[in-house]
Amino acid sequence: MIEAFHHPASAAPLGEHTMPIEKFQLVADRAAQMPGIRVIDPPPATREDLLRVHSENYIQAIETGTPKALAESQKFPWSHELYSSVLLTNGAVLAAARSALGHGISAAIASGFHHSCADHGEGFCTFNGLVVALENLRQNASIRTAAVLDLDLHYGNGTASLLHSRPWARALSIYGNDYWDNVCYRDVSQRHHHDGPNHFSVELPAKTDGPQLLEILQQNLPRLLAPTPPDLLLYQAGADPLRDDPYSPLDLGASDLEARDRLVFEFARRHSIPVAWTLAGGYTRPVEKVVNVHLGTFRAALTVHGR
Numbered sequence: 001m002i003e004a005f006h007h008p009a010s011a012a013p014l015g016e017h018t019m020p021i022e023k024f025q026l027v028a029d030r031a032a033q034m035p036g037i038r039v040i041d042p043p044p045a046t047r048e049d050l051l052r053v054h055s056e057n058y059i060q061a062i063e064t065g066t067p068k069a070l071a072e073s074q075k076f077p078w079s080h081e082l083y084s085s086v087l088l089t090n091g092a093v094l095a096a097a098r099s100a101l102g103h104g105i106s107a108a109i110a111s112g113f114h115h116s117c118a119d120h121g122e123g124f125c126t127f128n129g130l131v132v133a134l135e136n137l138r139q140n141a142s143i144r145t146a147a148v149l150d151l152d153l154h155y156g157n158g159t160a161s162l163l164h165s166r167p168w169a170r171a172l173s174i175y176g177n178d179y180w181d182n183v184c185y186r187d188v189s190q191r192h193h194h195d196g197p198n199h200f201s202v203e204l205p206a207k208t209d210g211p212q213l214l215e216i217l218q219q220n221l222p223r224l225l226a227p228t229p230p231d232l233l234l235y236q237a238g239a240d241p242l243r244d245d246p247y248s249p250l251d252l253g254a255s256d257l258e259a260r261d262r263l264v265f266e267f268a269r270r271h272s273i274p275v276a277w278t279l280a281g282g283y284t285r286p287v288e289k290v291v292n293v294h295l296g297t298f299r300a301a302l303t304v305h306g307r
Helices: 023-032 047-051 056-064 082-103 129-139 157-163 210-225 254-270 287-305
Strands: 002-005 037-040 105-108 146-150 169-175 178-180 183-185 199-203 233-237 275-279
Touching (some): 023 275, 082 129, 146 157, 157 199, 199 210
16 A cells, blocks of 8 residues: 555645646545555644754745745745645655655655755745655654655756755756756756766756656666665656646656656665655646646556555
8 A cells, every 4th residue: 555645735825826736636636546545644844844954034934924035935925824835745745755664655745845945945846845854854863865866847956955965865856947046947958957976967858758768767767876775765756747848848748757657666666765756846737637647656656566
């Protein structure tokens, strides 16, 4: 049985917004009907969890709405519900990470918020649930090392910035859009990130198709194993590489992304690495197309780990 963590109150009211916030509940409802999946309400992350990763001033801004520019730096309209909602989002990632350590695989039906930096948000990302979860587990001696595999369309700049000072963790971002200073750059041949000692990246050229993506994954996933396999892998399973996505220059269908997910889960299982995944970006309309990609990740997990 694969545990998936989701709380209905993790969706803050955004109004008309690029982020289809309704997708999380839709995925949770459909996943709950799949044999072999159990959807569970997570507890919220704590302020102590956040303070291990984020500045007091930034946390206070998200909680109070002041200063407004900082409270809305992630490009969400601030509301009184925002702080409590992202505590639940981060709580879902932490609960999924704990579950993966016990059961081998789990899911957070929530964002990993990979653009979020220590003192501000970016790109629809408030608190970086990936690093918040890893810091909690390390502080509690549940893990010694960890890795983040980011297959969102956009480069995980926030995660890279946070892991730069955390040499016990490493990140690999394979992306088709770069992200700098809260701006998305579609053409990775013109602007792309540079690697650091423990954060690595691979640019996907425009028109990358399914076979090319799988080949790139097979070539680069072993980078997550050095110097030793991590105690835990957090996987950003992005829906935005889909060819229909308004931000995507790639030539990938839903079946290609499901094959991507299956390859990732097979890699983790082959190397005995517990893996928890999050529902990274996806902006295609109608939202059903995004929901289908995320459900494909569940199907891939069930295929690899059985029912």
